[in-house]
Amino acid sequence: MLREWLLESRVLPVITPGEVAVTVQLCRTLAAAGMKAVELTLRSPTALEAMRAVVAEVPQLRVAAGTVLTPAQLDQVQDAGAAFAVSPGATPALYQASRTGAIPLLPGVATASEVMAGLEQGLDCFKLFPATALGGQGLLKALAGPFPEARFCPTGGLRADNFRTFLALPNVICCGGSWMVAADLVAAGDWDAIGALAAEAMRIGSAPQQR
Numbered sequence: 001m002l003r004e005w006l007l008e009s010r011v012l013p014v015i016t017p018g019e020v021a022v023t024v025q026l027c028r029t030l031a032a033a034g035m036k037a038v039e040l041t042l043r044s045p046t047a048l049e050a051m052r053a054v055v056a057e058v059p060q061l062r063v064a065a066g067t068v069l070t071p072a073q074l075d076q077v078q079d080a081g082a083a084f085a086v087s088p089g090a091t092p093a094l095y096q097a098s099r100t101g102a103i104p105l106l107p108g109v110a111t112a113s114e115v116m117a118g119l120e121q122g123l124d125c126f127k128l129f130p131a132t133a134l135g136g137q138g139l140l141k142a143l144a145g146p147f148p149e150a151r152f153c154p155t156g157g158l159r160a161d162n163f164r165t166f167l168a169l170p171n172v173i174c175c176g177g178s179w180m181v182a183a184d185l186v187a188a189g190d191w192d193a194i195g196a197l198a199a200e201a202m203r204i205g206s207a208p209q210q211r
């Protein structure tokens with residue numbers, strides 16, 4: 001299910017919610033530009049409230065909860081209506097909680113051992129984080145050898161000018177990033193610029209690719 005969702009999304013904007021009404025407006029703009037999903041991170045005091053509001057007011061978007069680090073946070077985002085949870089890494093406690101939880105987890109990985117630990121959990125989709133700092137496309141190509149079944153959502157350092165080369169890799173199912181929701185554009189309420197960046201990302205993301 002998560003694999004289909006990520007494949008359908010292709011690009012996952014990573015948003016740290018500020019004011020709730022602004023986050024809702026931002027998500028409306030992304031949805032209008034054709035985006036299918038957003039990741040709202042638990043990095044601000046408004047995050048859970050913003051998640052509830054976006055789930056209720058922008059139902060055409062699949063809302064992922066990001067920066068879910070603990071079992072308690074997994075419970076919280078599940079209650080807030082998140083469709084799936086994203087973590088920058090993974091711990092035994094988080095895996096354990098996710099096995100009995102109601103929503104899928106996209107765990108972060110940075111090494112072959114971490115991919116193996118995730119595969120042992122029966123998962124096949126991973127967030128590669130922080131993607132460019134870890135080696136970016138070179139690392140993804142190297143991981144394709146031993147882990148042909150694994151699919152990745154690289155995040156961290158992806159921008160308008162490099163994400164398309166990530167998306168072209170056969171083991172990249174979706175790309176995450178904040179380039180189309182940059183803080184200065186949000187602060188300025190520049191919805192036109194945000195909408196244009198999002199529409200361009202979706203245009204590139206929906207071009208036919210092998211998967």
Ligand code: 3PG
Pocket residue numbers: 014088129155156157158176177178179
């Ligand atoms: C994340 O947590 O996924 C990253 O903060 C997003 O990285 P970016 O800001 O470099 O796109």
